Amino acid sequence: MAKVIAIVSQKGGVGKTTTAANLSAALAQEGQRVLLLEADPQGGLGRSLTPTEGESKGLADVLRNWARTEEAITPTLVDGLQLLPAGKVDTQLEDRLHEMAREDPFVLRELLEELRDRYDMVIIDSPATLGHLTRACLAAADSYLVPIQAEELSYRTLPRMLEVVEEIRETSNPQLECEGFLLTMVDLRTRVARKVVNQLYENYGDRIMVSMIPRTVRIQEMTDRKRPLVVYSPSSKGALAYLEVAREVMLHGPGD
Amino acid sequence: MAKVIAIVSQKGGVGKTTTAANLSAALAQEGQRVLLLEADPQGGLGRSLTPTEGESKGLADVLRNWARTEEAITPTLVDGLQLLPAGKVDTQLEDRLHEMAREDPFVLRELLEELRDRYDMVIIDSPATLGHLTRACLAAADSYLVPIQAEELSYRTLPRMLEVVEEIRETSNPQLECEGFLLTMVDLRTRVARKVVNQLYENYGDRIMVSMIPRTVRIQEMTDRKRPLVVYSPSSKGALAYLEVAREVMLHGPGD
Ligand SMILES: Nc1ncnc2c1ncn2[C@@H]1O[C@H](COP(=O)(O)OP(=O)(O)OP(=O)(O)O)[C@@H](O)[C@H]1O
Ligand SMILES: Nc1ncnc2c1ncn2[C@@H]1O[C@H](COP(=O)(O)OP(=O)(O)OP(=O)(O)O)[C@@H](O)[C@H]1O
Ligand SMILES: [Mg+2]
Ligand SMILES: [Mg+2]
Numbered sequence: 319m320a321k322v323i324a325i326v327s328q329k330g331g332v333g334k335t336t337t338a339a340n341l342s343a344a345l346a347q348e349g350q351r352v353l354l355l356e357a358d359p360q361g362g363l364g365r366s367l368t369p370t371e372g373e374s375k376g377l378a379d380v381l382r383n384w385a386r387t388e389e390a391i392t393p394t395l396v397d398g399l400q401l402l403p404a405g406k407v408d409t410q411l412e413d414r415l416h417e418m419a420r421e422d423p424f425v426l427r428e429l430l431e432e433l434r435d436r437y438d439m440v441i442i443d444s445p446a447t448l449g450h451l452t453r454a455c456l457a458a459a460d461s462y463l464v465p466i467q468a469e470e471l472s473y474r475t476l477p478r479m480l481e482v483v484e485e486i487r488e489t490s491n492p493q494l495e496c497e498g499f500l501l502t503m504v505d506l507r508t509r510v511a512r513k514v515v516n517q518l519y520e521n522y523g524d525r526i527m528v529s530m531i532p533r534t535v536r537i538q539e540m541t542d543r544k545r546p547l548v549v550y551s552p553s554s555k556g557a558l559a560y561l562e563v564a565r566e567v568m569l570h571g572p573g574d
Numbered sequence: 575m576a577k578v579i580a581i582v583s584q585k586g587g588v589g590k591t592t593t594a595a596n597l598s599a600a601l602a603q604e605g606q607r608v609l610l611l612e613a614d615p616q617g618g619l620g621r622s623l624t625p626t627e628g629e630s631k632g633l634a635d636v637l638r639n640w641a642r643t644e645e646a647i648t649p650t651l652v653d654g655l656q657l658l659p660a661g662k663v664d665t666q667l668e669d670r671l672h673e674m675a676r677e678d679p680f681v682l683r684e685l686l687e688e689l690r691d692r693y694d695m696v697i698i699d700s701p702a703t704l705g706h707l708t709r710a711c712l713a714a715a716d717s718y719l720v721p722i723q724a725e726e727l728s729y730r731t732l733p734r735m736l737e738v739v740e741e742i743r744e745t746s747n748p749q750l751e752c753e754g755f756l757l758t759m760v761d762l763r764t765r766v767a768r769k770v771v772n773q774l775y776e777n778y779g780d781r782i783m784v785s786m787i788p789r790t791v792r793i794q795e796m797t798d799r800k801r802p803l804v805v806y807s808p809s810s811k812g813a814l815a816y817l818e819v820a821r822e823v824m825l826h827g828p829g830d
Contacts, residue, residue, distance in 0.1 A: 539726075
């Protein structure tokens with residue numbers, strides 16, 4: 319039974335997609351069979367990790383019954399890592415996806431039911447909102463991981479996120495646990511960053527993951543290289559940090 | 575007649591909110607009467623620029639006819655700059671806002687009609703999607719300004735954005751012009767950044783604004799200081815860059 323982890327934050331640009339790609343690749347390097355699910359229609363994972371530039375079938379096609387799940391799942395350049403991309407999505411289709419998630423909050427959970435015995439881990443990249451699609455990701459997950467930058471605008475989104483998690487726990491997924499808050503793009507040389515990190519530990523100490531991801535520009539080469547940093551530069555500080563996150567996740571243990 | 579500029583990008587974390595706050599404050603410093611409209615329910619402007627921590631009335635109340643526009647508009651610590659915050663928004667209300675914008679794409683345009691003679695400039699901060707709320711911002715605007723980071727994931731969102739702009743031009747706002755693409759968080763010391771900047775100039779040369787905003791951590795103190803960088807540190811390199819953007823915008827000329 320695969321463990322399902324949803325990478326969530328309503329704050330834009332905090333590193334959800336980067337974390338989803340590098341964490342899943344690091345888990346694959348540790349011998350896990352991993353599926354990476356791109357539930358963010360604007361995500362960029364399909365473009366970054368496969369040569370087909372988003373032309374192939376994806377989640378949007380599977381949910382409309384225009385493709386079977388197996389047709390939409392594609393290998394990546396990382397051994398042990400497969401990707402179910404969002405697929406080609408225009409505005410109408412994006413609306414349709416949000417509509418489907420509103421009508422059936424379990425739409426992603428049901429999709430993953432048939433796949434859970436083929437993988438050890440499923441990592442879901444979600445959009446930068448707390449709307450129906452993100453809630454469907456939380457309803458499908460065993461745990462949620464929140465990337466957070468050490469700055470004020472990102473920190474202040476946490477209470478709202480935790481409210482929504484509580485709602486999901488009450489309405490659709492009582493087992494949903496916190497995988498942790500992952501500090502990303504960390505640069506502690508600044509006063510602002512140190513202040514926010516203090517606030518984080520004071521208010522959420524028990525949820526903050528041990529590993530932190532340093533700010534490192536090399537991580538942005540993923541789209542060019544068609545593979546995440548942990549693959550093209552495995553001994554870089556960013557890659558080692560994501561490897562630590564993978565080990566921390568594996569220590570937390572499997573799904574139920 | 576105020577000129578209305580929508581700050582848009584479906585990519586998260588590229589600096590929409592930071593640009594909206596600093597550009598409007600810089601325009602106010604140049605003697606313009608400015609209204610800053612927070613059309614992003616998760617924006618953070620209300621929290622950052624006013625002492626009331628989002629308790630006061632906002633756009634959400636005005637659109638539901640629970641408050642008159644004047645009640646929701648609040649002064650800021652910047653002379654000449656007033657703010658119409660999003661207001662206190664939970665998930666139901668956020669859905670409701672998206673619904674309203676779907677039912678009436680001109681909902682924001684109508685709201686601004688009654689205000690345009692009181693201001694010289696209206697700056698709109700929009701959410702990180704291309705959904706109905708962002709389209710309502712584009713329908714209400716004279717021009718759109720796209721903050722863009724010099725990195726691949728942000729660059730690749732441009733074609734899709736320009737498609738949506740064309741749709742809006744055809745369906746609801748033929749006058750909509752491009753104010754420009756503004757490079758933010760720029761650090762040209764990296765190969766990736768220089769590569770993306772080359773691609774940007776090759777493919778969109780005529781739309782790129784002359785001013786660029788350097789990466790500068792001091793800009794992140796806005797929420798603590800309750801005012802944007804251009805006010806608390808006017809001679810810093812980030813502030814001077816936003817002052818240049820304000821001057822460039824004023825040179826482009828007023829709305830019609
Ligand atoms: N540790 C890091 N160091 C430097 N840059 C990083 C790091 N992690 C992510 N980035 C860069 O920051 C930008 C935002 O990251 P990413 O796109 O993963 O965030 P996101 O939360 O998925 O954004 P969105 O809200 O648009 O979905 C990207 O350009 C990415 O390459
Ligand atoms: N020039 C800059 N230098 C350094 N940091 C910056 C700069 N501009 C913005 N930031 C920081 O980057 C983060 C993202 O900026 P901001 O929140 O303005 O982006 P956004 O596009 O509005 O995000 P969202 O998609 O969540 O609405 C913030 O923490 C902000 O303080
Ligand atoms: Mg993303
Ligand atoms: Mg914003």
